Amino acid sequence: MKILQINVVYKKGSTGKIVYDIHNVLKDKGIESIVCYGRGQKPNGPDEYKTSSELLAKLNNIKSRITGLEFNGSFFATIKLIRILKKEKPDIIHLHCINGFFVNIYWLIAYLKKSGIKTILTMHAEFMYTGGCGHAFECEKWKTGCGNCPQFKEMPSYLFDRTNRAWRKMKLAFDGFNENLIVTSVSPWLEERARQSVILGNKKHCTILNGIDTVNVFHPCDFSNIKRDLKLTDEKIICHITANFSNEIKGGKYIRELSERLKDKNIKIIVVGNTDKNLKLPDNIIDVGRINDQNELAAYYSMADLTVITSKRETFSMVCAESLSCGTPVVGFKAGAPEQISLREYSEFVEYGDLDALERTVHEWIELKSTVVNVIVEKAQGYYSKEKMCESYLTLYKELVNKSE
Template sequence: MALRKKNIVQINVESNFGSTGKICVNISDYLESHENEPHIAHGPIHRDTSNSTYQIGTKLDYYLHILNTRIFDKHGLGSKKATKDFLNKLKVLKPDLIHLHNIHGYYINYELLFEFIKETNIPVVWTLHDCWSFTGHCTHFEYIDCEKYKTACTKCPLTYTYPKSWLVDRSSKNFAQKKASFTGVKNLTLVPVSEWLGTKVEQSFLRHYPIHTITNGIDVSTFEPKNTSAYKVERGWNNFKIILGVASVWDKTKGWEDFIKIAPHLKDDEKIILVGLSKQQIEVLPENIIGIERTDSKEELIQLYSLADVFMNLTYADTYPTTNLEAFSCGTPVITYKTGGSVEEITDYNGAIIEQGNYLEAYKVFNKMGATFKKEHSQTIRNNAIKKFDKSFQLKKYDELYQSLLN
């Protein structure tokens, strides 16, 4: 039986935008449908003006927080007034439970937030979508084989990455401040979104908390195979074998350079389609790579997942990519680098795992698969996605977790 009339506040950098923002909305809709009182507090950039949402800070607060990060490497330590205003709002709401997601993203002060949590002893669920919570700077460290997070971060080799610092390496102090803030909470449960991330948490200063892995889910009734014949003809792609890549931001860690390196090896009847590129990136693409800017159109994404012969995820840093799940749900196999949680759902019948950086091997595997692999396995891939990845399973697990904490 679901919770009744419980006031649950989620906090995330985004609401109804990006993968984590959509997860927040899915949870909120589920809670509301079960007669609870859900709220979402989010940052100021991607505004969500729907009911029961609260914007933390203004765009000016956001840009000042960015400046504080770029110059002083003090990410998560700006936005003091915005955070105090939000905490006053929380005092009025009196939530039964707080559900944290990404508290990085230039919008909230984590020290003030955790002071409030420790003072009030409100039960907290913290879904970890990356590694930022237990490092001195970065969100991902796997692709440089860094293990400083296990003891103490110092002399960070990734200050040039998000959350980028131009001048200062404050990783040692950041690590100590995070450890002081994030430890000592009486009623906190951590929810890594992959088994891989769970193993990293168990080796960090957060290891003393209960860890309850809940993987991401998607709407399998929306992401389903489509007949794309007309769509391909309209765009002149009907005679091509298609490799698809999708990312919200394309850079070296997402395999941008590796796709460019594959291009000279493509046959005349093969093309790569990359979704989520900037206009500047599209302008420099070789002729056999088709670039598409970021789209919020699910319909277009579904068409692209459905028409692709393979979804290729050449990521060097990923926790548990929902893009893989979306491709599976549309019946499309996935080739991925051996990276983080990206490999956790790959089997012999739905794709292949390639060592990081071996882009030519990824391309060779695509050629070995050919069009017949998808035709033979598409329905099995789709059926497995329905059984394992539907968001309803994820939502029920969160509901059960909430109940266990509140009862």
């Protein structure tokens, strides 16, 4: 059995790490594994292919801003990718996030459909059934064909609303691609949405949760050095993880407002991962910036009494899985997937934007960690482990291969 995975990045970002984990588990089991990716570092081995140059990807990005079709470019990179597929002749192709201007998605899907290659499409975002946007939020136009998009300027085109054409092109690519395709979603919430779509609704679906390294990384660990460096003593700690605090979708403004409500309390809010260096934050918020060491990230989770999620939409929530695996409860706004994939006994989610409810929930949970940490870790370590994720995909691979024999 030979498996070939395709993703926009490799070894970095949430999806890149997932691809890396699956790749290594397959090799450890003696299964031939190939990875193709479009963006980032150069490949290190014969089983890794980078299929697009950064220059070509940037040019395709610019082109999409003019044409309004994000997935329609990447002519030369797509030719290269298809040549690799023909050369390697995998039994199964596993698609992850294939946005990022490194491949013509319509062309690739049409090729896989015509060639009869067994294919798994893992949904990490919504764009494969919306035809364009990664988060549809409350909009339901993707159920009927898009067009007159209320947020098209936040998508590829600055000038033209091409959302209906993009939707139709995606539908055409997937039409008839049934028997050899399985659509997996990273949360029950995302699977339910995919099943409602015209583009993917009639395919075979299942859910496989994302997995993390709960053995070597995300588990309770020593944080004394961090606490000393930040000059923390007996304060209660709230952890908020975000790559962009100012991004409205990630809800940084609610953390600001929450901090104002907590300013007279012996509580510090630690913001981890933010890349916006021009932020001016209240005194009870400590912005530690971007962290590249995952073990250090686990130490921040371990130090916190509570993790707060304020995103408007999440299709999974690595933050939720990582925090709980380190023994720290999670509270936040309902955002789609987090309230479904969390350990419900050790997390609570309130209606989006309801700061009164969020503040009340923070006060209720921030004192509880010490009494439940061991139970949280025991349950989370198995539930979110990358081993469980990889075994689920391996079962699916074998099912597909056996079906063709």
